[in-house]
Amino acid sequence: MSEPSTINQKNRPFVRFTGHPTPHYHKEETGLLNSVDCVIFGFYGTELHLLLHRFPYEPLVGHWALLGGFVHPEESIDDAARKTVVKLTGLQDVYMEQVYTFGDVYRVPTDRVITTCYYALIEVEPTLNQLSHEYGATWQPISKVLQLELVYDHFTMFEKALEQLRRKVRYQPIGFELLPEKFTMLELRNLYESILGRPLDKRNFSKKILNMNLLVKLKEKQKGTSRRGAYFFQFDEKRYQELVSKGFLFEI
């Protein structure tokens, strides 16, 4: 099959469902490459982290990049994004959201690639020993990521995803996706401080979150971090859904 020689060459074939009784209207249109890129957030220690890998393609071999993949004809873009996260972390059923689609003509210098960016919120701990070696993926703290150069427009994707996460985390309890099932009040506050990028008043934060009646205080304490130990809490998803159905609005 001959290859297109310039960007203006038209009439590339594309995917068509044969056997459909209705005629096809788009015979003259050109197929474009579509990809997904995933901004994978995790929380570890006291800081939000981002999963990055070293880009394997010339001339940017070894530069930091988001993980992504092409969208194939038989999969939705959501499925393509989910597949990228599973491939990399081994984790299924991860919380994901679409962020934005980047469609500038020369965003990738070698080919016309339209990419849709997603963010994913995952628990770091289960991935620490099983991150795919094949892709050389590692967790990098956000404070360090802000100093890095990423390939192509990946830094813009990261910024846009972080902005969307910051907005959303205040009005939906998605922050709990980043924590283990049991967490202390300090861990929860550290998480919010790291996402929002600013300190939060200790007393006000606890009061606000406990007043929502969404946390279950466990009898168990965290050991080793302080002399008295801190109580663990759990997020009550069922209670949250009940409250939402009555018009409750989560707000931090």
Next chain:
Amino acid sequence: MSEPSTINQKNRPFVRFTGHPTPHYHKEETGLLNSVDCVIFGFYGTELHLLLHRFPYEPLVGHWALLGGFVHPEESIDDAARKTVVKLTGLQDVYMEQVYTFGDVYRVPTDRVITTCYYALIEVEPTLNQLSHEYGATWQPISKVLQLELVYDHFTMFEKALEQLRRKVRYQPIGFELLPEKFTMLELRNLYESILGRPLDKRNFSKKILNMNLLVKLKEKQKGTSRRGAYFFQFDEKRYQELVSKGFLFEI
């Protein structure tokens, strides 16, 4: 050139920039069709309106649809969306925002088409006599649109765009994009009520918006609508930018 016969057929060619010194990595990937669909909002009388047209393709000929177009290799997706709005309304420099990308495999029953939805905010009046007859476009009030069936997933796009507009309009002064240069306080309140879908307290609304010092009260009055006439206002874009640079947050 032979045509692909099933959705799973691979190795469709796609757009490649020749002459670039770096090698191409994506030779095995398949090109997909990309389109844009525009949710074009306008404000008229006391209600938000949507620009719709009658779909020209079988088997959905004559059904209501959003206006869209394919993304061509030599244009960005933003440019493709802008082109759709210009083609339809004749208006340049319209306020637009990307909403979401819909990428389910069978969203269009005849072909694999990934579409990115945008909304546009335009002044209805200049378009009333120049809407393209070729596309049969007409302004439909939102209250009516909510009762319509649109083709494919166009209704979902409309809902998603309206949701984004509702969120955004409260924190950025984009509502003024929908009004003529001079407007009365009643027109401004009608606009917000129609977008947000709920009544607003007359006195509180005026107070809130006037306290922000973003409106210039003109000496001129609107005639014919009330005995005394209502003063016209203008939005002061320069003043808004000054305030924003000092940390001001618009909020309705």
